[in-house]
Amino acid sequence: MKNNEQLVKDLTAKDEQKAFAAACEIINETNTAAFQILADKSEFLFDFVKNNVNKRLQKAINEKNFRNLFGFLKIYAPDFEDTIVSSLAKYANEDLTDEMLELLENGTESEKTYSAKYFSYIPDTISAELLIDYALNNDNEALAFNAAKALGSMKIDDAYERAIKLLDSDDDFTVLKAVKFLVAYEDKNAVDALFNAMEKSSMSENIAGEIPYLESLLTLVRTKKEPALMCLENILSGFGEILPLNQIFNFEMYDVLSFLITDNQQNKNPQTAVVLLSALAKFDILANNEEYTFDEDKSTKQEVQDIYNLLKSQQEYFWNAQKKLAIQELYASPARISGALQMVCEFKIKDAQEDVKKLLNSDNEILVCEAAAALKQLNALDGLDKAEILSKVKDENKKAIIESLFV
Helix, strand or coil: CCCHHHHHHHHCCCCHHHHHHHHHHHHHCCCHHHHHHHHHHHHHCCHHHHHHHHHHHHHHCCCCCHHHHHHHCCCCCHHHHHHHHHHHHHCCCHHHHHHHHHHHHHCCHHHHHHHHHHHHHCCCHHHHHHHHHHHHHCCCHHHHHHHHHHHHHHCCHHHHHHHHHHCCCCCHHHHHHHHHHHHHHCCHHHHHHHHHHHHHCCCHHHHHCCHHHCCCHHHHHHHCHHHHHHHHHHHHHHECCCECHHHHCCCCHHHHHHHHHHHHHHHCCHHHHHHHHHHHHHHHHHHHCHHHHCCCCHHHHHHHHHHHHHHHCCCHHHHHHHHHHHHHHHHCCHHHHHHHHHHHHHCCCHHHHHHHHHHHHCCCHHHHHHHHHHHHHCCCCCCCCHHHHHCCCCCHHHHHHHHHHCC
């Protein structure tokens, strides 16, 4: 019998015969020590290697040894979770489902997480009450996600409605948990409610980063353009800091931006123009500052570069047209105006000065403050009445910011 390190090495190697033999030994011997090593190493394995491992394990599991999988349930390994659970579900019967329900109620956190996933394959509503509790009241994200996914497969409307109501919570973390529930539940009717939650939340980037997992971003920009563009702008804002860069593939970012470039050559939409300028600014930073991509894999770095090249390959007249369109966005809703002001500053769009000055008459103190800051960056504060601007602001912190702009 080989040592466990060698078993895992064989399992992940190219030699298919050795790899399958290792998979059989791990499953047949219920070798949890080797599985723990595999779980620990999984984050360092390439996706194609993990895919190969999953195929080999699936092939090794059969009617005679599938019960050995119960021994692995104490070790949560998300990369191999579907292989374990789908294999149990393949041989499911009433007794096995009862055992999984027992683990769902009384097992370890890991066992509960696998069991919750099991009930997305075998949607037995006897588990619904426990799943609702885990989905909405548990801090273990994997368990909460699997529970929500199972509830979605059962179409438990009560759980869905509870999550929708939680989107109105004053606590941003409660809202984000509800968002993640609804994404895992997989009812696309929730998209509009998620957009509304995103617009109201101080964690808008986090929420925006969840929405494309419910409905593809490319579909959304075609069918729900205004909120989808706000979602995209929040994603761009969060990239590299709040949102991992490798999500660039999940969001189909290259295809989305390519579509918007072509679309705006014809339709000349001011909101789209601001989003495209935001993308140009963001990918200029990501592609030219190694600190953002240092820990990323080769494919992610290449995708960042490809998107940057796509944006930079557009002619100067195209970007000049986007800058002119962006000025029109200064007359949109406050949330959209804020993004437009950022691009006015980013690209020093001096033709926007008079339009920005009009924002100083807004009843929205945040916009007054942002407009004053933008004018400072455009070197266009000269001649403006500081006292008159300050008279429109009551918040002392914002007053202090405006005061500092005139120093």
